[in-house]
Amino acid sequence: MSKHQISRRSALKLFGAATATLAMGGIVPITSCSSRKEQKLSKKRLVFFFSATGNSLYVAKCLAADGGTMLSIPQMLKEKDLNFEADEIGLVYPKYREIPEIVKEFLTRATFKCEYFFGVLTYGRHLRNDAQTLVDAMKERKVKVDYVNGVKMADNRLQRFDMAQELKENDPDKIDAAIAAIVKDVEAHKQYLVEGEEGGHHHAGAHPGEARHHFVKADEMFEVTDACIGCGICEYVCPRGCYSIEYDHAKAGGMCEQCLACAQACPQLAIAPTEGDANPKARYRNPNVSLRELERANSQKPL
Numbered sequence: 001m002s003k004h005q006i007s008r009r010s011a012l013k014l015f016g017a018a019t020a021t022l023a024m025g026g027i028v029p030i031t032s033c034s035s036r037k038e039q040k041l042s043k044k045r046l047v048f049f050f051s052a053t054g055n056s057l058y059v060a061k062c063l064a065a066d067g068g069t070m071l072s073i074p075q076m077l078k079e080k081d082l083n084f085e086a087d088e089i090g091l092v093y094p095k096y097r098e099i100p101e102i103v104k105e106f107l108t109r110a111t112f113k114c115e116y117f118f119g120v121l122t123y124g125r126h127l128r129n130d131a132q133t134l135v136d137a138m139k140e141r142k143v144k145v146d147y148v149n150g151v152k153m154a155d156n157r158l159q160r161f162d163m164a165q166e167l168k169e170n171d172p173d174k175i176d177a178a179i180a181a182i183v184k185d186v187e188a189h190k191q192y193l194v195e196g197e198e199g200g201h202h203h204a205g206a207h208p209g210e211a212r213h214h215f216v217k218a219d220e221m222f223e224v225t226d227a228c229i230g231c232g233i234c235e236y237v238c239p240r241g242c243y244s245i246e247y248d249h250a251k252a253g254g255m256c257e258q259c260l261a262c263a264q265a266c267p268q269l270a271i272a273p274t275e276g277d278a279n280p281k282a283r284y285r286n287p288n289v290s291l292r293e294l295e296r297a298n299s300q301k302p303l
């Protein structure tokens with residue numbers, strides 16, 4: 001097993017079937033995703049995550065290694081009781097200009113009680129005022145944010161960027177070093193808000209419950225080509241349940257988060273974004289994350 005992987009048995013226990021009850025019930029042990037000498041967390045840590053192509057899932061695994069609990073936000077949204085209490089609570093998600101809609105929805109419904117609250121964003125190009133955006137969003141939940149940092153990883157916006165190039169250009173050792181530094185910071189309860197670059201987007205609309213201007217219609221966002229073999233992977237990786245299989249052909253419908261999980265995961269390269277495709281032959285998934293892990297994290301249908 002590579003140093004980046006967790007055992008399959010542990011992965012199955014982790015996030016797909018996890019419920020708020022399980023989260024409150026205690027720590028789910030997993031093997032470390034890093035080569036650090038293991039030391040079981042003495043504190044209870046919950047790591048909530050959303051991930052379309054595995055970058056944020058990998059970071060969440062590293063933060064939950066050594067005894068934390070990973071909880072998938074798309075799965076959590078199926079639960080009624082979203083009141084969480086732990087020593088440390090963290091949120092890991094990809095930067096989508098600001099906070100992904102699905103994460104905002106979770107923040108709108110959930111309450112958190114903890115000693116230390118942290119956020120880690122994965123991003124492909126630049127961080128802007130993202131730390132402040134999260135601080136403001138959490139203020140509405142009456143939660144003080146102690147730490148926000150980011151990890152630059154492959155940029156999964158396949159309309160604009162060639163995924164083959166993104167894989168080549170993002171050095172896994174550099175990424176692991178950045179994640180290890182964040183894990184250390186969180187363990188030390190460091191107080192820190194990462195400063196982004198100038199010229200960012202204003203964070204209007206970033207607060208939970210505000211206008212949802214990033215949803216689009218799935219059937220307008222993508223065309224499913226004749227290459228589709230009806231395998232159903234898109235159904236399982238979509239966190240919004242936008243796909244159904246009819247007569248062995250996938251059909252997109254409903255409100256889409258624009259996360260690109262479907263197009264990136266299709267083994268037939270049959271999901272074509274209508275607004276361009278930098279390299280229709282190249283798709284991306286974080287090399288430390290399996291398709292099964294993404295399905296378990298995102299599926300809105302029983303697996």
Ligand SMILES: Cc1cc2nc3c(=O)[nH]c(=O)nc-3n(C[C@H](O)[C@H](O)[C@H](O)COP(=O)(O)O)c2cc1C
Pocket residue numbers: 050051052053054055056057093094095096097098122123124125126127153154155156157257258259260286
């Ligand atoms: C809809 C969308 C918007 C994005 N916006 C930004 C952005 O504004 N800045 C940036 O650096 N990366 C942006 N990205 C890239 C992702 O944040 C990045 O690839 C992230 O690591 C993907 O995480 P995941 O693999 O966990 O889904 C965007 C990606 C998507 C799908």
Ligand code: SF4
Pocket residue numbers: 224227228229230231232233234235245249250265266267268269270271
């Ligand atoms: S993942 Fe691709 S091939 Fe499989 S059902 Fe969806 S569109 Fe078709």
Ligand code: SF4
Pocket residue numbers: 218237238239240241242252255256257258259260261262263
């Ligand atoms: S249709 Fe594709 S891009 Fe839209 S929410 Fe589902 S997986 Fe994400």
